[in-house]
Amino acid sequence: MVAWHYYPPLFSVAPMMEWTDHHYRTLARLISKHAWLYTEMLAAETIVYQKDNLDRFLAFSPEQHPIVLQIGGNNLEHLAKATELANPYQYDEINFNCGCPSPKVAGHGCFGVRLMLNPEFVGEAMSVIAAKTSSPVTVKCRIGVDDHDSYNELCDFIYKVSSLSPTRHFIIHSRKALLNGISPADNRKIPPLRYEYYFALLRDFPELTFSINGGINSVSEVKSAISQGAHGVMLGRAAYNKPWHTLARVDSDIYGAPISNITRRQILKEYQAYGDSVIGMYGKKPTLRDLVKPLFGLFHSEPGNGIWKRKADAALHSCTTMKSFLEETLDAIPDSVLDSTVATDPSDFTNENIFANVGARLPPPYDDSREEEVVSA
Ligand SMILES: Cc1cc2nc3c(=O)[nH]c(=O)nc-3n(C[C@H](O)[C@H](O)[C@H](O)COP(=O)(O)O)c2cc1C
Numbered sequence: 001m002v003a004w005h006y007y008p009p010l011f012s013v014a015p016m017m018e019w020t021d022h023h024y025r026t027l028a029r030l031i032s033k034h035a036w037l038y039t040e041m042l043a044a045e046t047i048v049y050q051k052d053n054l055d056r057f058l059a060f061s062p063e064q065h066p067i068v069l070q071i072g073g074n075n076l077e078h079l080a081k082a083t084e085l086a087n088p089y090q091y092d093e094i095n096f097n098c099g100c101p102s103p104k105v106a107g108h109g110c111f112g113v114r115l116m117l118n119p120e121f122v123g124e125a126m127s128v129i130a131a132k133t134s135s136p137v138t139v140k141c142r143i144g145v146d147d148h149d150s151y152n153e154l155c156d157f158i159y160k161v162s163s164l165s166p167t168r169h170f171i172i173h174s175r176k177a178l179l180n181g182i183s184p185a186d187n188r189k190i191p192p193l194r195y196e197y198y199f200a201l202l203r204d205f206p207e208l209t210f211s212i213n214g215g216i217n218s219v220s221e222v223k224s225a226i227s228q229g230a231h232g233v234m235l236g237r238a239a240y241n242k243p244w245h246t247l248a249r250v251d252s253d254i255y256g257a258p259i260s261n262i263t264r265r266q267i268l269k270e271y272q273a274y275g276d277s278v279i280g281m282y283g284k285k286p287t288l289r290d291l292v293k294p295l296f297g298l299f300h301s302e303p304g305n306g307i308w309k310r311k312a313d314a315a316l317h318s319c320t321t322m323k324s325f326l327e328e329t330l331d332a333i334p335d336s337v338l339d340s341t342v343a344t345d346p347s348d349f350t351n352e353n354i355f356a357n358v359g360a361r362l363p364p365p366y367d368d369s370r371e372e373e374v375v376s377a
Pocket residue numbers: 014015016017018019040041070097099100140173188213214215216234235236237238
């Protein structure tokens with residue numbers, strides 16, 4: 001299975017550690033057939049050292065296509081081996097993490113976003129990865145790191161990585177990372193979003209493809225980014241915290257597919273069958289709690305949501321199957337919610353156009369004269 005069997009990644013769900021696991025992706029795919037789904041980041045070392053146990057980390061059900069494996073690391077040999085070991089699973093794309101600011105990753109590990117400071121290495125890593133797979137290879141990065149946050153430095157990174165490797169698609173988390181010890185969560189909040197850098201990349205690298213990421217909260221905002229020229233839009237927290245409200249409209253509103261009449265009652269029926277078939281398949285894992293976790297945003301802002309969550313907390317202590325969990329808790333949610341085919345996101349009405357006037361804020365074009373310096377450096 002290769003990427004061009006699918007619609008392009010106009011809409012994707014971001015890689016999120018401990019969130020976009022197989023269970024969340026199963027739920028997401030029940031809601032949207034076309035959204036591109038990313039795995040959590042897997043360190044190349046995990047894949048290499050767990051080579052006798054790979055299904056646990058890499059297997060996914062075929063419905064999850066189109067699906068992207070995100071890997072992280074800074075050891076070329078391990079990156080090559082990890083890509084090779086992942087090949088039989090037929091991921092549609094291999095993405096390399098150059099955006100994670102976690103001290104474990106960007107500190108000791110010295111990979112993730114710290115690699116933005118070493119574009120030559122990233123170029124080499126992407127070539128090594130590309131040599132071991134027939135799927136496209138992509139990079140997810142920030143717009144800068146600490147004081148290395150000028151638009152020209154971002155362009156140098158993009159220019160160098162794309163010149164030195166077959167990378168043609170970059171996912172741009174449109175804020176820089178601060179490596180001063182703030183938490184990863186603060187690193188997704190404190191550095192300001194600078195969408196103008198993203199849109200300037202579209203102008204300055206017309207031969208490349210870019211997806212925009214960071215702070216995009218609703219399908220209306222996705223449409224607005226696309227109408228401003230974005231090649232693709234990646235949502236992280238919104239797609240996790242309110243999966244129904246973001247994903248149920250993706251196929252029709254973004255991909256132009258016929259409106260699906262699926263309801264959350266039907267989705268839960270299928271998710272229940274999935275959950276009860278996998279619970280405890282790796283010894284004690286996954287637990288019922290692991291399987292229930294992705295459901296917590298399903299009734300976001302709906303009547304009954306608060307009571308349902310309280311019941312769910314209690315039911316996790318007494319239930320042992322997904323079936324009994326749902327039987328015990330779902331009476332908190334009105335039938336009108338469970339059977340509704342419409343996903344109306346309240347934030348669609350509250351947010352202004354977050355890309356308004358971005359064109360007026362674009363930085364000056366990439367200084368071409370520096371390109372030669374960059375390649376010959
Ligand atoms: C819990 C969590 C875990 C994350 N893990 C990863 C990861 O493994 N790899 C990665 O590239 N980004 C990771 N991110 C960052 C997201 O992919 C995304 O870039 C970021 O949340 C900004 O997008 P958003 O504003 O739509 O959430 C994570 C984010 C969250 C909230």
